[in-house]
Amino acid sequence: MSNSVFSVISRFVEEYRSSTPNKLKMIDAYLLYILLTGVFQFLYCVLVGTFPFNSFLSGFISCVGSFILAVCLRIQINPQNKRDFLTVSPERAFADFLFAHTVLHLVVVNFVG
Amino acid sequence: MYPFEGLFSLLVLSLVLETQALTPTHHLTTTDVARLQTLLSQPFTDLKSAYYSVVGLSKLGISVADAATCRFIKSNLDPSSVESLFFAAEASQALPGCEIPVSNDTRDLLLATVSEDSTASQIHQSVSALSSLGLPLASQEVVSALKARISKEDNVLTIILALQTASRLSQQAELGEILEEIEDLAARLDDLGGVYLQFEEGLEATALFVSAAYALSDHVDMEPPLKEDQVIQLVNSIFSKKSWDSLSEAFSVASAAESLSNNRFHVPVIVSAQGPAAISHSQPFLRLQVTNVLCKPLSSASVLVESATATSSKSAILSQAPFTLRDGVFELNFMASQPASGYYQFSVAIAGDSRFVANHVELKVKVSTRVSINNMDLSVVDKDQSIGPKTTRVEYPAKAKASFMADSHQIFAMTFQLVDETTGVELTPHQTFVRLHNQKTGQEVVFVAEPDSKNLYKFELDTTERKTEFDSISGTYALYLMVGDATLENPILWNVADVVLKFLDEEAPSTIQAKTLYTPKPEIQHLFREPEKKPPTVVSNAFTALVLSPFLLLLILWFKLGANISNFTLSPSTVLFHIGHAAMLGLMYVYWTHLNMFQTLKYLAIIGSFTFLAGNRMLAQKAVKRYTTQSHSTAPHREVQSTKERDIDA
Numbered sequence: 001m002s003n004s005v006f007s008v009i010s011r012f013v014e015e016y017r018s019s020t021p022n023k024l025k026m027i028d029a030y031l032l033y034i035l036l037t038g039v040f041q042f043l044y045c046v047l048v049g050t051f052p053f054n055s056f057l058s059g060f061i062s063c064v065g066s067f068i069l070a071v072c073l074r075i076q077i078n079p080q081n082k083r084d085f086l087t088v089s090p091e092r093a094f095a096d097f098l099f100a101h102t103v104l105h106l107v108v109v110n111f112v113g
Numbered sequence: 114m115y116p117f118e119g120l121f122s123l124l125v126l127s128l129v130l131e132t133q134a135l136t137p138t139h140h141l142t143t144t145d146v147a148r149l150q151t152l153l154s155q156p157f158t159d160l161k162s163a164y165y166s167v168v169g170l171s172k173l174g175i176s177v178a179d180a181a182t183c184r185f186i187k188s189n190l191d192p193s194s195v196e197s198l199f200f201a202a203e204a205s206q207a208l209p210g211c212e213i214p215v216s217n218d219t220r221d222l223l224l225a226t227v228s229e230d231s232t233a234s235q236i237h238q239s240v241s242a243l244s245s246l247g248l249p250l251a252s253q254e255v256v257s258a259l260k261a262r263i264s265k266e267d268n269v270l271t272i273i274l275a276l277q278t279a280s281r282l283s284q285q286a287e288l289g290e291i292l293e294e295i296e297d298l299a300a301r302l303d304d305l306g307g308v309y310l311q312f313e314e315g316l317e318a319t320a321l322f323v324s325a326a327y328a329l330s331d332h333v334d335m336e337p338p339l340k341e342d343q344v345i346q347l348v349n350s351i352f353s354k355k356s357w358d359s360l361s362e363a364f365s366v367a368s369a370a371e372s373l374s375n376n377r378f379h380v381p382v383i384v385s386a387q388g389p390a391a392i393s394h395s396q397p398f399l400r401l402q403v404t405n406v407l408c409k410p411l412s413s414a415s416v417l418v419e420s421a422t423a424t425s426s427k428s429a430i431l432s433q434a435p436f437t438l439r440d441g442v443f444e445l446n447f448m449a450s451q452p453a454s455g456y457y458q459f460s461v462a463i464a465g466d467s468r469f470v471a472n473h474v475e476l477k478v479k480v481s482t483r484v485s486i487n488n489m490d491l492s493v494v495d496k497d498q499s500i501g502p503k504t505t506r507v508e509y510p511a512k513a514k515a516s517f518m519a520d521s522h523q524i525f526a527m528t529f530q531l532v533d534e535t536t537g538v539e540l541t542p543h544q545t546f547v548r549l550h551n552q553k554t555g556q557e558v559v560f561v562a563e564p565d566s567k568n569l570y571k572f573e574l575d576t577t578e579r580k581t582e583f584d585s586i587s588g589t590y591a592l593y594l595m596v597g598d599a600t601l602e603n604p605i606l607w608n609v610a611d612v613v614l615k616f617l618d619e620e621a622p623s624t625i626q627a628k629t630l631y632t633p634k635p636e637i638q639h640l641f642r643e644p645e646k647k648p649p650t651v652v653s654n655a656f657t658a659l660v661l662s663p664f665l666l667l668l669i670l671w672f673k674l675g676a677n678i679s680n681f682t683l684s685p686s687t688v689l690f691h692i693g694h695a696a697m698l699g700l701m702y703v704y705w706t707h708l709n710m711f712q713t714l715k716y717l718a719i720i721g722s723f724t725f726l727a728g729n730r731m732l733a734q735k736a737v738k739r740y741t742t743q744s745h746s747t748a749p750h751r752e753v754q755s756t757k758e759r760d761i762d763a
């Protein structure tokens with residue numbers, strides 16, 4: 001049982017290393033970074049307390065929002081999905097990503113207090 | 114079913130209303146009449162005010178026999194003005210021995226004014242002037258002119274003036290139509306709450322209507338179509354105002370008062386008690402003033418008590434007892450009938466003249482008496498009644514010599530009787546209180562003494578039962594008896610005895626607090642919301658570092674993946690885009706520290722549009738580059754494919 005799981009995982013990692021283009025790997029690294037930041041914030045809240053609760057919420061939502069936007073960017077840039085996004089060029093996706101981030105950061109900074 | 118019930122109740126209601134006639138609620142007192150007289154006696158400035166003063170005072174029965182007034186009138190007369198002639202003529206009529214010289218022109222002017230084209234007031238003034246100056250006038254012409262005037266102007270003042278004018282005409286003229294106007298005008302009066310009846314034009318119009326209506330009715334000797342209740346309501350309206358704004362208002366009130374006192378049909382009667390309507394042994398006479406609206410006593414009246422009933426027991430004390438007239442006041446010795454103390458309802462009738470209106474009056478009379486306390490017995494009884502009570506009798510107003518002691522095993526008791534001083538009848542006044550006053554602490558406790566079925570008052574004080582009222586404070590209490598009632602002339606406050614009360618000591622409060630009801634209360638300190646406890650700075654700093662650490666990881670990963678920094682073209686749009694983007698991130702930081710949303714949005718709009726333009730440029734360039742590289746990469750690819758296909762074909 002564990003054997004099959006291990007083999008599935010190793011195969012997945014191998015495929016990932018070989019077939020994903022570099023651009024997507026960069027975005028995946030960024031996603032990992034965002035994820036870790038969010039996890040560490042949550043850890044603080046659990047361990048120390050929710051004292052400035054609004055700050056915790058805004059930080060955590062910033063991480064969640066950024067993660068989602070980056071995932072959207074990744075989907076839109078992926079050449080394998082080109083047929084689903086005929087009207088959206090990668091540049092357009094990146095511009096949308098930047099604009100959405102501006103709005104997100106405006107809200108987050110407003111709420112962080 | 115419901116309509117019949119409604120009709121039935123309406124019938125009952127109307128019967129009830131008919132049996133209760135109205136009596137005037139507002140009338141002039143002698144001070145009001147004096148005030149009216151003073152107002153009318155003001156020195157006059159012109160002919161109009163002279164007219165109001167002289168004629169007004171004559172209506173009040175005061176004649177101004179003054180040669181100076183006559184000279185004033187003559188010198189201010191303007192023979193070319195109808196109004197001036199009217200004022201002068203009427204005023205000189207009221208002054209004995211004052212004659213206005215009349216010329217033919219004057220007469221012609223006055224006669225010419227009597228026509229359909231003149232206003233009602235002009236017609237009234239010329240007719241009155243002609244009549245007062247003794248000049249002949251054609252009554253029928255006047256009547257037709259008035260009728261024409263009324264049909265043109267249907268307002269209240271015009272009709273009142275028409276009525277006044279008609280009363281100066283000869284009795285042979287056809288005044289029937291004008292007489293009917295009284296009824297129509299009476300229908301236009303506003304009924305306010307069943308108490309007042311007045312024109313919406315005001316007090317003056319109502320008063321002038323009353324004097325005009327009665328003047329005309331007297332002139333033609335026909336009773337005016339005003340019901341008794343309406344007359345009383347008119348009296349209420351006209352005499353409710355006790356100070357008058359203008360001379361004309363005062364004049365109208367004086368004319369109305371005069372016509373209501375002296376006409377041939379309705380004379381309202383004003384009945385008022387002299388002083389409070391209270392009788393006692395020291396004052397056995399009930400005195401009533403019976404006057405007309407001008408406060409002149411009606412000496413021809415005979416006043417009779419139809420019935421006098423006690424309000425509590427509804428038993429009749431008097432029936433058909435006459436009042437005797439003495440010095441203009443009607444009096445009756447009510448104490449002679451030996452009434453018990455209390456309130457009595459008197460129904461008084463005033464007879465003697467068929468013109469009297471509102472001559473049935475209901476009065477509430479109070480009979481007071483003096484009270485005396487009998488058989489005041491004080492005793493201290495043991496609860497288990499093993500020891501017999503020792504009663505001490507105390508006589509009012511003395512105080513018991515020894516003080517009484519009562520502790521938790523004993524009851525202090527008090528009995529007494531309250532009787533009428535003169536008749537010896539037992540009384541039950543409204544207030545019979547027993548007050549215990551602690552001289553040291555200033556505490557006082559009040560109890561009510563209740564009478565039993567034999568009208569014997571009892572008061573019992575059980576120290577254990579009543580300890581909460583006393584706060585269990587032992588000590589000497591002064592005992593007072595308070596007796597009072599509206600019908601008692603001598604309310605009593607009597608320090609009967611001193612009582613020493615002993616309560617169980619453990620229940621007494623340690624400090625004797627005076628009842629602090631009105632002293633300042635302890636100040637409330639407002640506690641602001643405490644800020645939450647912050648975690649130690651070390652912990653926060655550690656976690657801040659932890660949260661920022663993934664950024665390092667990101668940089669490392671990107672470096673390992675071979676981030677494409679070499680592709681960074683230094684075209685102006687790219688540079689500008691990166692600067693703009695950095696500026697936006699910087700703005701976010703500044704927003705966090707200094708700015709508010711509005712300022713941020715303002716700056717963001719500026720920086721954002723700049724960044725957008727630069728970024729758009731940059732991305733377009735990138736897109737072009739991407740397309741060109743793509744087309745270069747796909748073109749040879751296609752060629753390879755076609756050769757492959759050719760190989761296969763071949």
